[in-house]
Amino acid sequence: xxxxxxxxxxxxxxxxxxxxxxxxxxxxxxxxxxxxxxxxxxxxxxxxxxxxxxxxxxxxxxxxxxxxxxxxxxxxxxxxxxxxxxxxxxxxxxxxxxxxxxxxxxxxxxxxxxxxxxxxxxxxxxxxxxxxxxxxxxxxxxxxxxxxxxxxxxxxxxxxxxxxxxxxxxxxxxxxxxxxxxxxxxxxxxxxxxxxxxxxxxxxxxxxxxxxxxxxxxxxxxxxx
Amino acid sequence: xxxxxxxxxxxxxxxxxxxxxxxxxxxxxxxxxxxxxxxxxxxxxxxxxxxxxxxxxxxxxxxxxxxxxxxxxxxxxxxxxxxxxxxxxxxxxxxxxxxxxxxxxxxxxxxxxxxxxxxxxxxxxxxxxxxxxxxxxxxxxxxxxxxxxxxxxxxxxxxxxxxxxxxxxxxxxxxxxxxxxxxxxxxxxxxxxxxxxxxxxxxxxxxxxxxxxxxxxxxxxxxxxxxxxxxxxxxxxxxxxxxxxxxxx
Amino acid sequence: xxxxxxxxxxxxxxxxxxxxxxxxxxxxxxxxxxxxxxxxxxxxxxxxxxxxxxxxxxxxxxxxxxxxxxxxxxxxxxxxxxxxxxxxxxxxxxxxxxxxxxxxxxxxxxxxxxxxxxxxxxxxxxxxxxxxxxxxxxxxxxxxxxxxxxxxxxxxxxxxxxxxxxxxxxxxxxxxxxxxxxxxxxxxxxxxxxxxxxxxxxxxxxxxxxxxxxxxxxxxxxxxxxxxxxxxx
Numbered sequence: 001x002x003x004x005x006x007x008x009x010x011x012x013x014x015x016x017x018x019x020x021x022x023x024x025x026x027x028x029x030x031x032x033x034x035x036x037x038x039x040x041x042x043x044x045x046x047x048x049x050x051x052x053x054x055x056x057x058x059x060x061x062x063x064x065x066x067x068x069x070x071x072x073x074x075x076x077x078x079x080x081x082x083x084x085x086x087x088x089x090x091x092x093x094x095x096x097x098x099x100x101x102x103x104x105x106x107x108x109x110x111x112x113x114x115x116x117x118x119x120x121x122x123x124x125x126x127x128x129x130x131x132x133x134x135x136x137x138x139x140x141x142x143x144x145x146x147x148x149x150x151x152x153x154x155x156x157x158x159x160x161x162x163x164x165x166x167x168x169x170x171x172x173x174x175x176x177x178x179x180x181x182x183x184x185x186x187x188x189x190x191x192x193x194x195x196x197x198x199x200x201x202x203x204x205x206x207x208x209x210x211x212x213x214x215x216x217x218x219x220x221x222x223x224x225x
Numbered sequence: 226x227x228x229x230x231x232x233x234x235x236x237x238x239x240x241x242x243x244x245x246x247x248x249x250x251x252x253x254x255x256x257x258x259x260x261x262x263x264x265x266x267x268x269x270x271x272x273x274x275x276x277x278x279x280x281x282x283x284x285x286x287x288x289x290x291x292x293x294x295x296x297x298x299x300x301x302x303x304x305x306x307x308x309x310x311x312x313x314x315x316x317x318x319x320x321x322x323x324x325x326x327x328x329x330x331x332x333x334x335x336x337x338x339x340x341x342x343x344x345x346x347x348x349x350x351x352x353x354x355x356x357x358x359x360x361x362x363x364x365x366x367x368x369x370x371x372x373x374x375x376x377x378x379x380x381x382x383x384x385x386x387x388x389x390x391x392x393x394x395x396x397x398x399x400x401x402x403x404x405x406x407x408x409x410x411x412x413x414x415x416x417x418x419x420x421x422x423x424x425x426x427x428x429x430x431x432x433x434x435x436x437x438x439x440x441x442x443x444x445x446x447x448x449x450x451x452x453x454x455x456x457x458x459x460x461x462x463x464x465x466x467x468x469x470x471x472x473x474x
Numbered sequence: 475x476x477x478x479x480x481x482x483x484x485x486x487x488x489x490x491x492x493x494x495x496x497x498x499x500x501x502x503x504x505x506x507x508x509x510x511x512x513x514x515x516x517x518x519x520x521x522x523x524x525x526x527x528x529x530x531x532x533x534x535x536x537x538x539x540x541x542x543x544x545x546x547x548x549x550x551x552x553x554x555x556x557x558x559x560x561x562x563x564x565x566x567x568x569x570x571x572x573x574x575x576x577x578x579x580x581x582x583x584x585x586x587x588x589x590x591x592x593x594x595x596x597x598x599x600x601x602x603x604x605x606x607x608x609x610x611x612x613x614x615x616x617x618x619x620x621x622x623x624x625x626x627x628x629x630x631x632x633x634x635x636x637x638x639x640x641x642x643x644x645x646x647x648x649x650x651x652x653x654x655x656x657x658x659x660x661x662x663x664x665x666x667x668x669x670x671x672x673x674x675x676x677x678x679x680x681x682x683x684x685x686x687x688x689x690x691x692x693x694x695x696x697x698x699x700x701x702x703x704x705x706x707x
Contacts, residue, residue: 066470069530071488122420129417132407136488137530138474142403145467146417149396152463153421160424160452164431167445217489224490224513224679250577257574265562329556333617336524336552337575338544473542474527 013196044094046191054084059151062144074140079206111165258347272320303434318397322405349398377439389429399464428453483532508660510677516660551623557614561603576621588616608636
């Protein structure tokens with residue numbers, strides 16, 4: 001059943017992506033100021049949205065775990081967090097490429113990019129934390145607490161770095177604000193396949209996590225008894 | 226329900242003898258923990274000495290490496306001070322729950338009527354006091370070697386340093402509890418805590434910059450003060466809410 | 475009157491069940507010897523009773539409610555493997571600290587009383603770091619009994635105890651029994667524990683293989699229980 005869901009999600013993602021790519025590359029005109037490379041925004045921004053959504057979902061799952069103690073929630077949390085980390089990395093990479101092409105430098109301390117970097121480090125810490133705990137129940141509990149802390153911190157990080165950059169302005173990758181409606185539509189339209197892809201990846205990872213857990217239990221049983 | 230010790234109290238439920246007890250107080254329990262931690266640390270002075278030595282050495286090294294002028298000190302002073310405080314703080318925070326590991330003392334504490342929240346609060350306050358002491362020494366050294374008139378705006382500076390230090394100890398004490406049983410504990414604590422503290426450190430740095438040189442900060446800096454205060458409140462509340470889940474598995 | 479009531483209690487580490495379907499009743503005033511091999515789950519069970527660990531499934535009632543309640547913890551005395559003593563503090567400071575944590579009215583006086591009872595008055599102000607193993611054990615015993623608990627939970631207390639400490643502990647446990655307090659001692663079929671016990675429970679691979687009164691037969695031949703209900707000795 002799970003496999004079917006994964007296949008359907010991936011298939012849909014591929015279809016929508018193919019359609020979007022066609023529109024992006026062949027239908028939409030180049031952006032006035034930044035030229036062809038501006039199209040990277042259709043991946044750069046939705047990747048960030050997907051990552052942030054993932055962090056939030058992980059925190060919610062973590063809270064459920066602490067309340068219900070069902071390890072399913074923990075598997076969901078780690079799966080979604082890892083997927084979100086991948087999308088955050090994609091956001092950082094596309095941002096850096098864009099900056100390199102537009103400004104000639106790899107890193108400009110753009111507020112959003114900087115905030116995403118801090119978040120990436122934070123959640124990379126989540127994965128390291130999990131590695132450091134042997135017992136799955138303890139691991140779930142500790143990771144859940146961390147996930148909640150991290151998620152509460154995310155908006156505070158974004159706000160503080162944005163304010164910091166307002167006081168000390170630097171070149172900005174994408175100022176936001178006004179943009180052609182066709183571009184806005186494509187931004188949201190391309191979010192869909194990224195979300196679908198994210199869901200598929202998370203589902204795969206979640207299944208792997210649950211099987212891993214069962215395996216560990218069997219191994220322990222064999223040794224202990 | 227109350228019966229002299231040695232006699233059985235019959236109460237329908239299991240008779241709980243009152244072994245000469247007073248009603249429990251959250252505050253008193255916390256205070257017991259504060260005193261215990263401070264006493265233990267002041268006896269061995271392990272973390273305190275490491276912390277002090279580290280602060281002084283880094284401040285000195287930085288002044289050798291960069292020989293900052295007055296303008297440069299003004300620009301970099303806040304950042305330098307808080308980097309030093311953050312690294313020195315971790316040395317103290319790591320010790321915080323780690324001192325409960327030998328002889329399973331943590332179990333002894335958790336099995337007692339002491340609530341995990343009171344334990345956390347007591348340790349956070351003890352860490353706060355220790356770190357503030359280290360920071361005061363750090364400020365004195367900074368004043369001497371960087372010719373900084375940090376006593377110029379003493380009370381505002383103390384206020385900012387206290388709020389920033391509380392942010393570190395509120396979060397750091399919880400994470401000390403979180404990482405106490407982990408492999409590579411000394412490494413995990415800073416790796417997890419620093420990214421989390423970025424907003425608080427940023428705010429503290431912006432505010433301390435001018436204050437450490439005896440100058441007032443600009444009015445548009447008030448937002449940093451609010452951010453720091455909000456950070457302190459939010460994360461203290463979160464820590465108090467989650468400490469039970471962290472300590473009792 | 476049941477001091478301890480466990481109903482279908484499980485404890486999981488991941489998907490691995492360390493405790494399975496534990497249903498247990500311990501009456502007030504009784505002394506339960508909890509037997510089992512290493513890894514059978516004795517320490518896990520005791521930690522749940524002490525409120526140090528949460529059950530995964532099932533119902534745990536200690537002294538009328540959850541062992542995590544403050545009133546419950548105030549009336550439970552715990553002696554674990556680690557002894558729970560602070561090396562940097564003196565014997566008196568250790569006991570006074572725990573006296574305060576257990577909300578005793580006169581922690582200092584009570585601490586001194588117990589130092590005397592366990593023969594440690596002469597070293598009251600010495601750091602625990604400098605104590606011999608036997609002295610530490612006696613201090614730990616003092617710490618566990620300090621607040622006159624209704625329920626005592628002792629994890630393999632007779633292991634590696636010196637003679638003096640064994641004597642002190644046995645006296646205290648006999649007195650506790652006479653005062654109607656309840657005791658649970660986990661043990662590796664040690665004679666001292668079986669002598670004191672009124673009831674016996676055997677844990678095998680996380681399950682309660684046997685629960686009942688301690689008979690003379692068990693005292694004569696402690697391995698009997700294992701052969702009958704558990705794996706071969």
